[in-house]
Amino acid sequence: MNRVKTKKKMPYKKLLFYGVDLTHNDIAIASGTFPLGLAYVGSAIKKKFGDRIVVKLFKYAEDLEEHLKQEIPDFYFFSNYIWNQNLNLSFADLVRKKSKNTLIVCGGPNITRIREGRKNFLAAYPFIDFIIDSEGEIPSCYLIQTYFDLEGEIEKMKACRLPSTLTLLEDGEMLEGPLAPRLGMFKDPSAITCPGHSIAPEFFSDLQSFDDLPSPYLTGLMDKFFDDQLYPLIETNRGCPFSCSFCQQGTAYFNKIAFRRLDACVDEFKLITEKMTQQSPGISRIEIADPNFAMFSQDLEFCEAIRDIQDEYQWPQFIGCSTGKNQPERILNAISKLMPDSLVISNSMQSANPDTLEAIKRKNISLEGYKKVQLEIHKRGLRSMADVILCLPEETKESHFNAIGNLIDSGVQEFTSYQAMVLKNSDLEQEDVRNRYGMKTKWRVLPRAIGNYEIGGVDQIISEIEEITVETNTLSFQEYLDSRCLHLTTMIYHNSGVFDIIHRYLKENEIPISSFIFSIYKKMGNAQNPLRPVYEGFIKETRNELFDSEKEALEFYFDPKNFRQVQLSKIGGNLLWKNLAVTLFSYWPQAVQVCLETLDQLIPIEEKELADLKQYLLARIANISYREIEKDITIEIQSEKLVRYLTDSEVSNGGTLIMTLGDHKHKTLSHAKTIYPDDPTGWSLILSINRVHTVTRDIEVIVA
Ligand code: SF4
DSSP states (O other), X not given: OOOOOOOOOOOOOOEEEEEEOOOOXXXXXXXXXXXXXXXXXXXXXXXXXXXXXXXXXXXXXXXXHHHHHHOOOSEEEEEOOTTTHHHHHHHHHHHHHHOSSSEEEEESXXXXXXXXXXXXXXXXXXXXXXXXXXXXXXXXXXXXXXXXXXXXXXXXXXXXXXXXEEEEOTTSOEEEOOOOOOTTSOSSGGXXXXXXXXXXXXXXXXXXXXXXXXXXXXTTTTGGGOSSSOBOEEOSEEOOSOOOTTSTXXXXXXXXXXXXXXXXXXXXXXXXXXXXXXXXXXXXXXXXXXXXXXOSHHHHHHHHHHHHHHHHHOOOSEEEOOBOSSOHHHHHHHHHTSOTTSBEEEOOOBOOOHXXXXXXXXXXXXXXXXXXXXXXXXXXXXXEEEEEEETOTTOOHHHHHHHHHHHHHXXXXXXXXXXXXXXXXXXXXXXXXHXXXXXXXXXXXXXXXXXXXXXXXXXXXXXXEEEEEEEXXXXXXXXXXXXXXXXXXXXXXXXXXXXXXHHHHHHHXXXXXXXXXXXXXXXXTOTTOTTHHHHHHHHHHHHHTOBSSHHHHXXXXXXXXXXXXXXXXXXXXXXXXXXXHHHHHHSHHHHHHHHHHHHHHHSOOOHHHHHHHHHHHHHHBOOTTSSSOOOEEEEEEOOHHHHHHHHSXXXXXXXXXXXXXXXXXXXXXXXXXXXXXXXXXXXXXXXXXXXXXXXXXXXXXXXX
16 A cells, blocks of 8 residues: 655744843832733734744743743843833843843833943843834834744844844944834834845734734733732823923824724723732732823723723722823713722823923913812812922922922822933933033932842842932022922822811811911921921931932942841832831821921811810821731710811711721731831832822711
8 A cells, every 4th residue: 555645744843932021029019010011012922923932921030030940031022111120131141141042132111312322231231132112012023023034043133124123233333223113003014114134014914003912911921910919000002192301202103192992901901800809809909001091082981891890890999090181071071980089180290380391392281270170070079199390401499389389279189299300212311401401310229129139040139220300400409308308298298188187177267288288398397396307317318319320329239238228128218108108107196296286376276176186187097017907996076176077967066986997998908018018118118009098097987
């Protein structure tokens, strides 16, 4: 019998792709979100190359170290954010030492726009084969297809000028490829060009829109991150129509918006909710990465769908996001659909000084418009927050203080005070801009972005450093320090929301809340002020956290003696959150005393009523530094007026109040105590992630 020989198809070798977006987690988790950016890159790669490539994602250094002991990936792609650059670079260096053939690619926004700086970066880290300088999915797939086409010859690939990449040749020349269009921004795949190695345009015909990109949650790529520590991050659209000069997204490249289909977003949200409630019951937060959430028409329907999910699962309790800078009516309508208090509307301001706004190319709505929006927010029972940035070009101490006062009096419940970071790839990074505004900068460690890690079997202390502006030709360093003291005052006495009751007294007497805040601020230098130790410590730490160069800061924290101080929570934290935490959990009676003395000076109040107010305010805060968190406290209130203010009910002769955290807050805090250290750094993390309202007791029952 003749045997017919059939040509046997040889199985191809599966290649291994690592997507690495680490968080520092030695002191505490510094960046607690799921690694969405690289997960999307992984999704694109799975879609284009199917079983030929196994995709693995990493968030924790110890997980990566363990895997690298067993296997070396063929493709090692890592992100470069300001909060993980040095940690990620250290592991990339290790991979190169273990393997010459691995294709090592770095992406992410933390890369300078200045050509010389880019070249220096590549020269300083020669183990990087390519930098992807833009949205990552299309360039990543192009790189990998070229790797296959050129049989893994990386030097040949470097000469091709691949789309959206930078690379350094052996002779020191830096080659840049043409910028690939973003997903959703091209109709014809032939718009993706490459001078040295073309791929048939059809290759990208199924990867043109954001919707062509499978959700990494739905494909299971994110499964390992449901670990009861991290919280999910999602995107419903990409791009921002605004052009703020301090922001990397404020460039023409990001100006158009790419949307995902609503049903895909809803399916993803539902699956995340199911997994979180089953596998991560202690985490009640999700983050939406859209730069302008709720500003677009489809966001209304998305919020309605989220509400259905919230009603069914009681999850998420908190949605972190940056809401839109325009279309206030549309935003309010959308947010009103959500579970009450689960999303805080952000009304970004950055500055109220017209000269500053012009210098940073930003337009704000008018203060009057702002107040109207706040009124509407209050009417609908929503919460709002804003942000201001200290040390922007043309800002003065007076204009900065005015902006804060106006924000407070506009009714905004909370605001964040940032320092002007000099972000890579933003206008503020440019030399001419620095000179024009007399920007003097310093370097400091990013809070919690430091740790001792085993890398290739060797312990290394690694830290991440940011550059911030501390002086300009319109604001001196002393004024910078004064402004920081005001920021701390607003954190304690305004943003925390703990003192809302005081606002009722002020309002009834037509005294602006800002007068109360500025009165407290002015007292902080008084020798008898019981809260002065907190402020003195804060100013000392604010000075001491600054270094004259990145190198100096890195060397300081590399010293085990100094790193030990970080571990002990003595240095290196977010000073505003840390000192808020210290005030709430170590100086709370003193903070209440300062509040009541100030109130009494502005509005004379009877002693009996002050005593009742004191009782109430002391009971407001649940001290998380205690071994057991006390859930309920009962207090007796004599003052009719106070009971009326607190309960909006007419009760004569005072009453007995039961103040409680409630089951959900108690559970959240009890879980948080198992994740974060019991020190000011841990407390400040619990506050910043779960918000201050999680540690405040509310009135549950009043017995007349
Ligand atoms: S609105 Fe926000 S995301 Fe958009 S450019 Fe300005 S700061 Fe950047």
